[in-house]
Amino acid sequence: IGICDVSSMGLLEELLSQKVKPHIIQNWMDPFHQDKAMRQRIQESGILYQAYSSLGTQWYHHKGHSQNPVTNDPTLLEIASAHGADVGQVVVHWATMRHGISMLPASTNPTRQEGNLVRSFSFELTEKDLARIDALAGRAPDFKTRDTNVLSVLFHSDKSDIQSIDVYWIDNHGGSPE
Numbered sequence: 655i656g657i658c659d660v661s662s663m664g665l666l667e668e669l670l671s672q673k674v675k676p677h678i679i680q681n682w683m684d685p686f687h688q689d690k691a692m693r694q695r696i697q698e699s700g701i702l703y704q705a706y707s708s709l710g711t712q713w714y715h716h717k718g719h720s721q722n723p724v725t726n727d728p729t730l731l732e733i734a735s736a737h738g739a740d741v742g743q744v745v746v747h748w749a750t751m752r753h754g755i756s757m758l759p760a761s762t763n764p765t766r767q768e769g770n771l772v773r774s775f776s777f778e779l780t781e782k783d784l785a786r787i788d789a790l791a792g793r794a795p796d797f798k799t800r801d802t803n804v805l806s807v808l809f810h811s812d813k814s815d816i817q818s819i820d821v822y823w824i825d826n827h828g829g830s831p832e
Contacts, residue, residue: 656679659681743773
């Protein structure tokens with residue numbers, strides 16, 4: 655039995671209380687959206703946690719970013735460069751080796767497919783690298799095309815998902831907001 659997009663602890667607890675429990679739960683997880691509490695509870699229950707959109711496509715296709723913030727993140731690019739890898743390979747290595755996550759890194763490009771399946775495991779991330787990637791949790795990617803009169807603020811909750819509110823301000827000084 656596989657379930658996708660379990661976004662509330664209440665739903666998860668209901669699934670766990672059933673006589674027949676899911677064998678796999680697939681949720682969105684990437685370096686910015688690590689789904690920590692949900693992932694931990696699922697793994698503690700002996701259920702396989704499988705990540706989708708781990709290479710940033712959620713941000714690009716569904717969250718309004720003009721470019722993929724995962725593959726363009728300076729921290730991830732620096733780590734990838736240090737290992738002669740690309741960001742996708744670093745993220746696959748981080749998620750699978752650090753957190754025991756099953757992943758679905760989709761690509762129609764044969765070179766990327768091979769890189770994700772083989773190259774992702776041909777190098778070792780250091781503890782410092784792993785900690786730097788873990789520290790991206792809850793940080794809002796900074797690659798969204800923005801209206802200069804709108805500031806979007808994200809708050810991360812360990813209980814489930816990223817919550818957002820929009821903050822608007824009036825510039826009384828005649829300059830553009832900073």
